[in-house]
Each structure stands twice: as structure tokens, then as C-alpha cells.
Amino acid sequence: MAALVRLSSVCRRGVKPLFYQSTLLARPLAVPHKYQEQPQLLTARIHSSQALYAGADSKAASLHWTAERVLSILLLAMGPVAYFSPGPVIDYSLAAALTLHGHWGIGQVLTDYVHGDAKIKLANAGLFLLSTVTFAGLCYFNYNDVGICKAVALLWSK
Amino acid sequence: MALLLRTFARQGVCLSKPQYSVLYRHAAPMGTTAKEEMNKFWAKNARLNRPMSPHITIYNWSVPMMMSITHRGTGVGLSGAISAFAVAALVLPGSYPHYLDLIHSLSIGPYLIGLAKFGIAFPVSYHTYNGIRHLYWDIGKGFKIPEVYRTGYTVIGLSIITSIAIAML
Numbered sequence: 001m002a003a004l005v006r007l008s009s010v011c012r013r014g015v016k017p018l019f020y021q022s023t024l025l026a027r028p029l030a031v032p033h034k035y036q037e038q039p040q041l042l043t044a045r046i047h048s049s050q051a052l053y054a055g056a057d058s059k060a061a062s063l064h065w066t067a068e069r070v071l072s073i074l075l076l077a078m079g080p081v082a083y084f085s086p087g088p089v090i091d092y093s094l095a096a097a098l099t100l101h102g103h104w105g106i107g108q109v110l111t112d113y114v115h116g117d118a119k120i121k122l123a124n125a126g127l128f129l130l131s132t133v134t135f136a137g138l139c140y141f142n143y144n145d146v147g148i149c150k151a152v153a154l155l156w157s158k
Numbered sequence: 159m160a161l162l163l164r165t166f167a168r169q170g171v172c173l174s175k176p177q178y179s180v181l182y183r184h185a186a187p188m189g190t191t192a193k194e195e196m197n198k199f200w201a202k203n204a205r206l207n208r209p210m211s212p213h214i215t216i217y218n219w220s221v222p223m224m225m226s227i228t229h230r231g232t233g234v235g236l237s238g239a240i241s242a243f244a245v246a247a248l249v250l251p252g253s254y255p256h257y258l259d260l261i262h263s264l265s266i267g268p269y270l271i272g273l274a275k276f277g278i279a280f281p282v283s284y285h286t287y288n289g290i291r292h293l294y295w296d297i298g299k300g301f302k303i304p305e306v307y308r309t310g311y312t313v314i315g316l317s318i319i320t321s322i323a324i325a326m327l
Contacts (some may be wrong), residue, residue, distance in 0.1 A: 069296055072289060079286075102237035109234060115200040130241055137244025145247065145254045154258055156327055158271055 068104050075101055086149030094148050095138035103131040225310050229288045232281040275325040283324070284317040 072157060075097045082090050106127055114123045163181060166173055173181070190198075250257070266274075291309050294300050300309055 033207065069293060072293060076286070098240055102233075102240060105233050107204070108238055109230065115197075116204065121190070133246040133248070134241040137246075138240075139247045141244070141247040141254070151254055154255065158258075158262065158275075 082149050091142045091147040099135040222306055232285040270326050276321050279321040279324040283320040287313040305306050
């Protein structure tokens, strides 16, 4: 009986059929038990058949989400490192991490508030330009001036 | 085809068995992606010039709401400040110590300097601590309402204490 109930939920005929299925009403489903372990076959068949659904299997968004969290943790770790052992390596790492974290963050803000294909494209292009200039500026500062860590230290020595 | 599938389903035939997939092998899925649906929705709204329902003007503000928008505000603000600094580094002729001396020579009182330091430290602290709170949520923990408030007040408290401590350095 459990076999019958589970197969119905897999067949996606909705919840109602489950309610009507009792041991008295059940029509025998001549299904060998091994088919219960292959529910994903339905989706796989349709989606992988044509290029119609080119983006359906894409994990891009999910991977982006994970990358954002990984970067956040990395940036958290850079704080103490910058304090206890300042230097060019951490300066450039901070420049990269801060710029990318900010770029992705503002990207999410734009996604939330900007609508319409053309406006989205324009806004993201502008953001990309800003982030590029920001990274360039920070690297220039690291190379030609005192560097990020030293700059913070000097600012606070006021 | 649809009639055939529906007849089978009604008779209790499980159509997800592999041998039945031949029936819908060439079926084109009729769904649209979430993104397409969203874009269609917004395009229609813009086209019909529909007014937006009042939301932030009528909904009662809560601590979690305020903390969330503050997290976003500090994030955008800090990002803007970093970008402004980077552009200044590229555009301005003098070196960083030169401009720092310029500010020193303005002889700003110690309290104003302390306030300025607090003004820099607080957004950084708050965004950092609330960021950790976000990561805590991302691993699936702390979603019960009392927990949300508890962690929220902790973030606010820690931010203020840390900012004051840093401003006094």
C-alpha cells in the first residue's frame, strides 16, 4: 500500500488523488518495486530532450550565491591579517576582495530595484565600469602610495 | 495526446514509468522561467502605468526590517566610499600623507575627530557583525523570531561597543 501511495505522489497527479486512495478503493498498479527509486527520470527525460530549455539545468545562480558567501568569509578573515601583519600581499588581496564583494553586493541591489531589460543592462554596465575603476584606483594606491593597511593606520594616528 | 495521457492517468497508470516516456518524448514544456515571468509582469505594469501599492509607507516597521535596510545602506555607503577613495587616488595629484597633513592642519577638536572616527567605524562594524548574522542564517540557523531578535540586538550592541572602542584608539 505504501508503494501505491508513494507512486502517486511521484506521478504528480496532485494531492487530491492521495486522499481518495484508500485500501478499499485502490486499483492495482502493476508496478515492480524497483521503479519507485527512479522518480527523477520524468524530469530528466523532458529537460534533456531538446535545447529548448537551455538554461534549465544551469547551476550558475546557485554557484554565484555560494561564491558570494565564500568571498564574505574570506574578507572576514582578511581583517585580522591586515591588522597583525600588514604589507603589500594583504593590501592587494583586500583591494580585490573589497571590490568584488562590493560589486556583487551592489549587483544584488540593482537586481532588486531595477526593472526592464534595457535598464538592467545599462545599470549593470555602469556598475562594471565603477568596479573596474575602483579596483584600478585601489591597485594604483597600493603601488604608488602607502597602501591600504598603512593608510588606515595613518588615518587613525590622527 | 493530452486526452490519451489523461485517460491513462485516470485509470491509475503511472506515467512516470520509463516505458511511458515515449508518449511525451517530443512534448515541449509549456512553462516559462521565473525570470521571464518577472520581466513580463514588470513590462505589463510599466506599459499600463499602474501605480504601486503603498508598502513601506503603511507597513509597521520592525527591528529586523530596520536592521536589514541598514545592512544594505551601510553596504552601499561603504562601497561608495571605497569607490570615491579609489577615484580620488587616481585623479588627485598629491600623495595620501600630503592630504592627511592638510586635514591635520585644519586643527579639528578631539571630540570632532572622535566623532568622525566613530562615523567611519560604525558602518564597518555594523555591516561586519550583521554580515556574520547573515552567514549564520545561510547555514540555516537562527530563523525563529525570538532568535532573530536576540541575534539582532547582539549585533547592534556589539557594533556600538566596537565602534566606540575603535574610535578611542
